[in-house]
Structure formats: C-alpha cells, structure tokens
Amino acid sequence: MSAVAIDGVAQRFGATLVLDDVSIVFEAGKLTSLLGPSGSGKTTLLRIVAGFLAPEAGSVRIGDKDVTMEPVWRRRIGFVFQSYALFPHMSVLENVMYGLERRGMSRRAAGGKAGAALDMVRLPGFADRKPASLSGGQQQRVALARAIVTKPTVLLLDEPLSALDRRLRQEMQVELLRIQRESGLTTVFVTHDQEEALALSDRVAILDRGRIIQSGAPAEIYEHPRTRFAAAFLGDANFLTGTVEGGAIRLGGGALIRAASALPGEGARVTVAVRPEKIVLASPGDATVGGANSLPSTVNAAIYSGAALTYGVTTPDGTAMKVFAQNFDGRILAAGARVTLCWPPAQTVLLDDEGP
Amino acid sequence: MGALGRIWLFLVLVFLYLPIVIMALMAFNASPFYALPMTFTTKWFVDLSGNAKLIAAGRNSVLIALVTAIVATAIGTMAALALHRRQFRGRTLLRVLLLPPIAIPWLIIGTAMLVFFYWTGIGRGLHAMILGHVALALPYVVLVVGAGVDSLRPDLEDAAMSLGSSPSDAFFRITMPLLAPSIIAAALFAFAVSLDQFVVSYFLAMPGVSTLPVEIYSAIRKGFTPEINAISTILLVASMVIVLGFARLSRIGAGR
Numbered sequence: 001m002s003a004v005a006i007d008g009v010a011q012r013f014g015a016t017l018v019l020d021d022v023s024i025v026f027e028a029g030k031l032t033s034l035l036g037p038s039g040s041g042k043t044t045l046l047r048i049v050a051g052f053l054a055p056e057a058g059s060v061r062i063g064d065k066d067v068t069m070e071p072v073w074r075r076r077i078g079f080v081f082q083s084y085a086l087f088p089h090m091s092v093l094e095n096v097m098y099g100l101e102r103r104g105m106s107r108r109a110a111g112g113k114a115g116a117a118l119d120m121v122r123l124p125g126f127a128d129r130k131p132a133s134l135s136g137g138q139q140q141r142v143a144l145a146r147a148i149v150t151k152p153t154v155l156l157l158d159e160p161l162s163a164l165d166r167r168l169r170q171e172m173q174v175e176l177l178r179i180q181r182e183s184g185l186t187t188v189f190v191t192h193d194q195e196e197a198l199a200l201s202d203r204v205a206i207l208d209r210g211r212i213i214q215s216g217a218p219a220e221i222y223e224h225p226r227t228r229f230a231a232a233f234l235g236d237a238n239f240l241t242g243t244v245e246g247g248a249i250r251l252g253g254g255a256l257i258r259a260a261s262a263l264p265g266e267g268a269r270v271t272v273a274v275r276p277e278k279i280v281l282a283s284p285g286d287a288t289v290g291g292a293n294s295l296p297s298t299v300n301a302a303i304y305s306g307a308a309l310t311y312g313v314t315t316p317d318g319t320a321m322k323v324f325a326q327n328f329d330g331r332i333l334a335a336g337a338r339v340t341l342c343w344p345p346a347q348t349v350l351l352d353d354e355g356p
Numbered sequence: 357m358g359a360l361g362r363i364w365l366f367l368v369l370v371f372l373y374l375p376i377v378i379m380a381l382m383a384f385n386a387s388p389f390y391a392l393p394m395t396f397t398t399k400w401f402v403d404l405s406g407n408a409k410l411i412a413a414g415r416n417s418v419l420i421a422l423v424t425a426i427v428a429t430a431i432g433t434m435a436a437l438a439l440h441r442r443q444f445r446g447r448t449l450l451r452v453l454l455l456p457p458i459a460i461p462w463l464i465i466g467t468a469m470l471v472f473f474y475w476t477g478i479g480r481g482l483h484a485m486i487l488g489h490v491a492l493a494l495p496y497v498v499l500v501v502g503a504g505v506d507s508l509r510p511d512l513e514d515a516a517m518s519l520g521s522s523p524s525d526a527f528f529r530i531t532m533p534l535l536a537p538s539i540i541a542a543a544l545f546a547f548a549v550s551l552d553q554f555v556v557s558y559f560l561a562m563p564g565v566s567t568l569p570v571e572i573y574s575a576i577r578k579g580f581t582p583e584i585n586a587i588s589t590i591l592l593v594a595s596m597v598i599v600l601g602f603a604r605l606s607r608i609g610a611g612r
Contacts (some may be wrong), residue, residue, distance in 0.1 A: 007601055035484070052514060052517070052518075071517075072514075072517045073517045073518075073521055073522050073523075073525075079514075079515070080532050081511050081514070083511055085509060085512050085514065086515075086516035088534065091532050098516070099520055102519055102521055103520050103522035146515075146519070164374055302602070313548060
C-alpha cells in the first residue's frame with residue numbers, strides 16, 4: 001500500500017497545455033476519483049501516474065520512490081482500461097496469469113493465483129472461456145482480476161464502467177468498492193460521472209482545463225465548492241451575484257441575503273452558490289425560521305417526478321433559480337405563483353471566483 | 357437461395373473453371389491435338405521431367421516467389437505497422453501513394469524497371485526479378501496487414517505493458533499472434549503475385565534465367581506441346597492446395 005504523490009506535473013500535446021502544474025497526493029489505501037469533463041486532462045494524468053507517458057515537467061512518486069522516468073512495465077501498477085483490453089487470443093485464465101508470468105512466477109503458481117483472483121471477482125468456472133464469449137460486465141471483472149492479481153502498488157481505472165448499461169454499472173460500482181476495500185489498494189479512478197464519483201470515492205479531485213481546482217472528501221466538495229465550476233460540475237447549483245453591504249450581500253433586485261462564512265470587505269462583488277435542495281418554498285407571509293434568508297420569487301415552471309418536484313423560479317432581479325421540493329402533500333405550485341425562497345445562511349456558499 | 361440463384365451460381369463456376377478443367381484433362385490426353393475420345397496417358401509428364409529448361413524455369417519461379425513472399429511480407433508488415441499505428445508527418449500522403457502502383461499497368465512498370473535497372477547497373481536476371489516482384493507485392497502486403505492492424509485495439513499493447521511486458525515483449529506476445537492470420541494471408545498474396553507475374557518478369561529475364569510464365573510463353577510461340585498442360589496442371593494443384601490449406605488454417609485461427 002503506497003501513496004502516490006504528483007508534484008508540479010505539466011504536459012503539452014502540440015500547442016495545447018493538457019496538464020498545467022498539477023500537484024496532488026493520492027492517499028495510501030484510499031479510492032480517489034479524478035472527475036472532470038472530457039478534455040480536462042484527467043486521463044492524461046492517469047496515464048502519467050501509470051507511466052505510459054513521462055511528464056514534461058514535475059515528478060511522480062509511488063511510495064517513497066521517484067518513478068518519474070520509470071516506464072510503465074517497471075512500475076508495478078494495475079490498470080483497467082475503458083475497453084477492458086483483454087487479450088482476445090488467450091483464455092480468461094491466461095489473461096489473468098499474464099502479469100504474474102511476466103514477473104517471473106511459474107505457470108503452475110500463476111494458474112493457482114489467477115484462479116483465486118477469478119473467485120474474488122466472482123467468475124469461477126470461466127477460466128477456459130475466451131474473452132469474446134463473455135458479457136461486458138464479465139469482461140470488466142476479468143480486467144479487474146488481471147489488474148489486481150499482481151498485487152500492484154496502485155490500481156488505476158480509466159472510466160471502467162462507462163461502457164456498461166445503468167443497472168450493470170450500479171452493480172459493478174458495489175463490486176468495485178468491495179474489491180477495493182478487500183484489497184486495500186491505493187486506487188485512482190477516472191470518471192466524468194459525478195454520481196459515480198460521489199458514491200465510490202474516499203476523495204474526489206475535480207479537474208478543469210488541466211488544473212485540479214478542488215480536491216477533498218465528496219461531502220466536503222459538495223457542501224463547500226470553492227468555484228463556480230466545482231459547484232456546477234458536482235451536483236446542481238444556483239448562483240447569485242451581489243455586493244457586500246453591512247456583513248450581508250445585497251442582490252441586484254434589492255434583497256439582502258446572509259452567509260455564515262466571513263465575507264470580503266464592504267462593497268466587494270461576490271458570487272454565492274445555493275444548492276436547489278437546500279431551499280424551502282414558503283408562501284409569502286409565512287413565518288420564516290429565525291435568521292433564514294428569504295427571497296421573494298415567482299414560479300415559472302414545475303416538473304413533477306413523483307417523489308420530488310423541480311421548480312424553476314425567478315428572483316426579482318430576473319435570476320433564474322432551480323429548487324427541489326419533496327412531494328409532501330401532492331400540491332403542485334402553478335406557474336405565476338408567488339413564493340418565498342428560504343434557506344439557512346450556512347447554505348449560502350461563498351465562491352472564490354466572481355464568475356462570468 | 358432459390359432455384360434460379362443456384363443455376364446462376366453454377367453458371368458462374370462453369371465459366372470460371374471449365375477452361376482450367378479442360379486444360380487439366382488434356383494434360384492426360386494422349387493426342388497432342390486435343391482429339392477426342394480421350395485416351396489416358398502420363399506421357400506428357402514423363403516428357404516434362406526431361407525438359408530441363410521448363411524445370412529450371414519452374415524452380416526459378418518458386419524460388420523468386422518464396423523470396424518475394426518473405427521479403428515483401430517482412431518489409432510490408434513493418435510499413436503497415438508504422439502507417440497504421442504511428443503518427444508522423446506525411447503519413448497520409450504515404451498511405452495514398454501506396455495505391456496507384458496497383459493500378460499502373462504492368463507493362464509500364466516493367467518498362468520503367470528495365471530502364472531504371474539498366475541505368476543503375478542492377479541489370480537483369482534473378483536478382484532483378486526478385487527486386488521487381490517485391491516492389492509489385494509490397495502494396496498488397498501493406499493493404500492486407502494494415503487492415504489487420506486496424507482491427508486490433510491499440511490499447512492491447514498498453515495492457516500488456518501495464519502487466520510488466522516491455523514494448524518488444526508486448527509486440528511479440530500480443531500483436532504478432534493476433535496479426536498472424538493477416539501476415540500469412542499477405543505472404544500468400546505476395547507469393548501468388550510473384551508466381552503469376554509475366555510482364556515484369558519478361559522484361560527482367562535473361563536468356564537462361566527466366567520464370568515459368570516467361571518460358572511457357574516462349575514455348576507457345578515456338579509451338580504448343582501438351583507438356584505445357586502438364587506443368588500448368590502441377591502448378592494448378594499446388595496453388596489450390598496452398599489456398600485451400602490457408603482457408604482451413606484461418607478458420608481454425610478465427611473460431612473456437
């Protein structure tokens with residue numbers, strides 16, 4: 001079990017800067033997700049950790065060894081590809097034995113270990129099949145067994161579940177988590193699926209245009225996004241812009257809202273995020289909970305989805321906001337209804353950037 | 357398939373095979389003038405075994421075809437890997453330039469080679485024919501192996517390297533076995549292109565050093581003998597065995 005430390009890594013493809021001074025530590029035994037849109041550099045970072053690519057600048061350490069210049073075949077890593085990349089001319093067992101034999105294990109011993117790994121991914125009895133005769137989920141399990149059987153220092157997964165349908169993907173998420181916990185491997189998981197990242201990870205790192213813009217525990221990032229991009233990419237968010245005035249924020253429409261965190265100096269322009277599920281819709285005139293923000297608005301759309309409702313509302317300054325409401329009483333507010341948006345000051349998240 | 361379809365297929369096969377079958381039959385006919393009814397004989401094969409010129413030409417043909425198959429397949433496979441796997445300047449241009457030689461008439465290629473080989477001092481003879489045949493076969497090899505390379509997932513070698521294989525080890529354990537059917541098919545193609553070749557060989561042959569097609573052509577000009585049917589029949593059986601053997605082999609390779 002080894003931590004992976006990335007320090008000041010930069011990579012350029014032609015004229016594009018794919019990774020821009022990236023530093024992050026993937027903690028030992030933890031599962032870290034690299035989350036970002038396509039083109040954010042997450043796969044490139046993973047390939048640099050693996051050793052498929054030597055970075056132009058910066059260093060990669062696995063445990064206490066600097067492996068920056070070490071090629072992938074000397075690094076003892078496990079890599080699971082998006083396409084699984086099983087060897088089609090070998091049986092399932094031979095696929096899993098491949099890494100063991102390359103590292104000098106006898107065929108007999110490798111066969112035994114590979115069999116045990118197939119048991120671990122719950123594919124006993126498939127040893128002699130060819131990969132082509134397996135379903136996508138089964139191929140994924142073989143790829144996982146092949147990657148972990150060599151007891152790598154770090155397990156790297158490149159969008160391994162993206163080719164599976166939704167139901168199978170959820171099943172494999174559970175399986176992946178179980179295997180990761182059982183093996184205790186330091187794991188780095190690349191995904192563009194935010195729900196997957198939240199559900200699986202001990203830690204999440206969000207990438208945008210070659211930079212890590214925030215990393216931390218899933219709940220920490222979700223509850224306290226630091227930038228507009230992080231807030232919008234991980235979950236839904238409403239953004240409000242205003243000016244600091246007497247320890248509160250004066251919005252464009254004149255309403256004053258409060259935040260629990262410290263605000264910059266008087267007169268500064270700030271952008272805050274409020275998650276749609278943190279907002280309660282009250283009728284105008286209802287008593288609000290002491291100290292809560294209240295923002296009068298108008299409903300302009302309601303989407304009914306059974307257990308929950310999604311409202312589109314407009315604030316006095318014309319800002320469109322989204323509100324998730326539990327379906328308590330089967331009552332749906334009609335478009336044009338006047339409402340008051342209420343949320344505790346602690347749910348007003350001050351963002352670092354001003355936004356567009 | 358309907359009855360009409362069957363009849364159509366039958367007619368196509370008759371059209372393809374009838375002349376060949378008649379030639380093969382006449383190799384065993386005692387009459388040198390194709391006279392019927394047929395009287396079975398192996399006389400022409402016996403005569404053939406005494407015809408040193410035809411036998412030498414046959415040996416040359418097979419030798420040239422073998423060397424061509426080996427050399428063109430080795431060079432062509434490397435070229436296909438580079439053209440289909442690596443990124444470099446001018447790659448698209450090179451890939452496109454591979455195609456025209458297939459369409460250029462052999463007569464023109466033959467003339468060009470004769471002039472070029474004369475001018476550079478390479479001259480004519482066995483070595484010149486091998487050079488010429490390799491050049492003719494190369495585009496086919498690159499096309500066939502290139503299609504095979506395209507059908508392989510590029511991340512298979514990555515997977516092998518992540519499991520401890522060096523790049524060359526990954527190539528020989530993963531890419532080569534998966535490419536083997538394409539490479540064998542390309543080698544057979546190159547062999548056939550060379551064995552078939554008449555025009556270019558005719559230009560590059562020297563008196564005393566020629567190939568079977570060239571020798572058959574000059575023999576026919578001097579006067580037709582059924583010995584030619586006999587040697588053609590031997591060639592026919594040999595190539596059928598190779599092709600059918602390959603078809604069987606590739607089925608074993610593809611299935612489980």
